[in-house]
Amino acid sequence: MSENISRADNQQERSKEFWRGYVTGLVDGEGSFHIAFQIRDDLPLGISIIPEFHVSQNQESKNVLEITQKILGCGYIKPNHRNSNDFTYVYVVRDRIDLLTKVIPFFRINQLRTSKVKDFEYFFKVVQLINIGKHRNIVGIKEIIDIAYKMNNSGKRRNRTKKQLITLLKSSETIRKNPI
DSSP: OHHHHHHHHHHHHHHHHHHHHHHHHHHHHHEEEEEEEEEOTTSTTSEEEEEEEEEEEEGGGHHHHHHHHHHHTOOEEEEOOSSTTOOEEEEEEOOHHHIIIIIHHHHHHSOOOSTHHHHHHHHHHHHHHHHTTGGGSHHHHHHHHHHHTTHHHHTTTOSSOHHHHHHHSOOHHHHHHSOO
């Protein structure tokens, strides 16, 4: 009897290993680690930093997003419809604690194999910097911006250049004159 239990445990572990590998491959092909910046006048430095992990799939393959969500144990799935002909869905994780305790540890163990490994390492660094509060001062936020603009093909699809974004930062002089 103990031999049967052992075989079942091994089979279950192989199944888990398969699905972890499947998710890693899916993310290598269809996933993204991204740092978004949102201009916000209500923040002391005027910029919100939003780390985001996401994976997109068409409507027919939405089930693989559900598998990914189940394996990672966090995030949400939403329509990613950009126009009336777009029927894609996206699995998204933005919660910093989930990124730190679930997503990042998963990909540190189940390593990516494509060029996305570099984006992941930059992403990991930014989330760590945010976690220790570096996003709350100009030096730290500039460091985060610099790292983020190295990601995802050097920020070529971003709406603003790195220089434009840094220009939008509220200076510490302005903050001293206009305390919030």
